[in-house]
Amino acid sequence: MSDKPRYVEIADAIRSDIDAGLLLPGDRLPPQRGVAQDLGVDFSTVSRGYAESVRRGDIESFVGRGTFVRAPDATAKGLGAGEAPDPRRILEEDPMMNMPPEPEDPALIARMADGLGHVAANLVPLLRYQSVRGSAADREIAQIWMQANGLNFAPDRFAITPGAHSSIYAILTLLSEPGQSLLCETLTYPGIRAIASQLGLRLIGVPSDQEGLRPEALERAITEHWPAALYLNPTLQNPTTKTMSDSRRHEIAKVLKRHDVQLIEDDAYRFVASDAPPPIATHLPDLAWHVAGISKCFGAGLRLAYTTVPQRAEMGRFSQALRSINVMASPLSLALLGRWIEDGTAAEIQSFVRRAATARQELAREVLCGCFVSGAPEAFNLWVELPRGTSRAEVMGRMANRQIGIMPSDAFTVMGQPSEALRVCLGGPIGIAQLRDDLIALRDAILRKDWLG
Numbered sequence: 001m002s003d004k005p006r007y008v009e010i011a012d013a014i015r016s017d018i019d020a021g022l023l024l025p026g027d028r029l030p031p032q033r034g035v036a037q038d039l040g041v042d043f044s045t046v047s048r049g050y051a052e053s054v055r056r057g058d059i060e061s062f063v064g065r066g067t068f069v070r071a072p073d074a075t076a077k078g079l080g081a082g083e084a085p086d087p088r089r090i091l092e093e094d095p096m097m098n099m100p101p102e103p104e105d106p107a108l109i110a111r112m113a114d115g116l117g118h119v120a121a122n123l124v125p126l127l128r129y130q131s132v133r134g135s136a137a138d139r140e141i142a143q144i145w146m147q148a149n150g151l152n153f154a155p156d157r158f159a160i161t162p163g164a165h166s167s168i169y170a171i172l173t174l175l176s177e178p179g180q181s182l183l184c185e186t187l188t189y190p191g192i193r194a195i196a197s198q199l200g201l202r203l204i205g206v207p208s209d210q211e212g213l214r215p216e217a218l219e220r221a222i223t224e225h226w227p228a229a230l231y232l233n234p235t236l237q238n239p240t241t242k243t244m245s246d247s248r249r250h251e252i253a254k255v256l257k258r259h260d261v262q263l264i265e266d267d268a269y270r271f272v273a274s275d276a277p278p279p280i281a282t283h284l285p286d287l288a289w290h291v292a293g294i295s296k297c298f299g300a301g302l303r304l305a306y307t308t309v310p311q312r313a314e315m316g317r318f319s320q321a322l323r324s325i326n327v328m329a330s331p332l333s334l335a336l337l338g339r340w341i342e343d344g345t346a347a348e349i350q351s352f353v354r355r356a357a358t359a360r361q362e363l364a365r366e367v368l369c370g371c372f373v374s375g376a377p378e379a380f381n382l383w384v385e386l387p388r389g390t391s392r393a394e395v396m397g398r399m400a401n402r403q404i405g406i407m408p409s410d411a412f413t414v415m416g417q418p419s420e421a422l423r424v425c426l427g428g429p430i431g432i433a434q435l436r437d438d439l440i441a442l443r444d445a446i447l448r449k450d451w452l453g
Helices: 006-017 032-039 045-058 108-119 136-148 165-173 190-198 215-225 246-259 315-325 331-343 345-367 393-397 433-449
Strands: 057-064 066-069 159-160 181-185 204-205 229-232 262-264 289-293 305-309 372-374 381-385 406-407 420-424
Touching: 006 045, 032 045, 045 057, 057 331, 108 331, 108 345, 136 159, 136 305, 136 331, 159 165, 159 315, 165 190, 165 229, 165 262, 165 289, 165 305, 165 315, 181 215, 181 406, 190 204, 204 215, 215 246, 331 345, 345 433, 393 406, 393 420, 393 433
Parallel strands: 181 204, 181 229, 229 262, 262 289
Antiparallel strands: 057 066, 159 305, 289 305, 372 381, 381 420, 406 420
């Protein structure tokens, strides 16, 4: 009798059948519960056996489709085989942008790269035009990911777009006219400031407290300005990292419903935050546009967003607005992301990003002890309020040659005089050792009066 664990024997048997030609590439394996019953073992044993076969590269599993014998690795056919990194592709990043931590684990990077084999196998059709909303297959895969992350919007009100920025721009071309007001938080995403300027809109900042936008302030702003819409980033808000409470979301929804004001909910960090309350849009199906970006979870190179359109809006008009800005989301990006979702790589990346972001937040709080810091587990940045007598320009100057990304409050302030505060980015390509060094330098730049660089 073999002394191997039973799950290893199952994985060995699968490989043996593949080597003997009894299982061919693309063949579907029987359901795990049936195998467990046939072999007289626990379901968990079969599940571990299948997982071991996946780890070996013999089979692959897809959510909602089943488990299949894996085709020979595309790299063996020349996809990336023997390729060294092209220095021209090692792009100069902008450290000012709020990016997720980048994976360093070779096993995870290899799984991510495996998705390119799927892209290569379908390359020619992926170079064609497709629906401005994304193909039906891509929308089905997106629904799987959204539902796994607590988003249950109607499939017929849903589009895949070329990023959150494009979605928000297109939405505002439908909702507003030059000269109108757009409500937002007093500290807000710089991108909405750029969009409003381009469209000739007047941004009006609405005060917040620790729970988020204040309902009575929103009510007052609506009656004073009769806005085209309200723009909100209620989860891990950029730049403060605050997440609006569930009760406050209900209150905001009631105010918007009472005044019939539409909401643009920029849920950029929805797939990063593991315990965020349901979107405000779930309480406003007739008034809310929900935009769930992809890049904050997977990387800025995937310019994709899942956008849900309110019931009162015409999907056709939204599609036309999108097409006028950016003809379609890249089918190559959609194929890569779709593969990651189906084979479980997307969930692995998500888990890594959450762990890495949490570890970096803990490091920052440890190093910046004594500073006025706002942060949140899983956020990619901090909001640092400077002590009296210390200016943001002074600290920015002291940190000019550091890799860590720092942006002054000016970039986020909608109305009034910017406060002496900074957004400090913890993600992107910066390694943990360099991050620690730069945080120590930042602490000294803020607190030490005898700072000499």
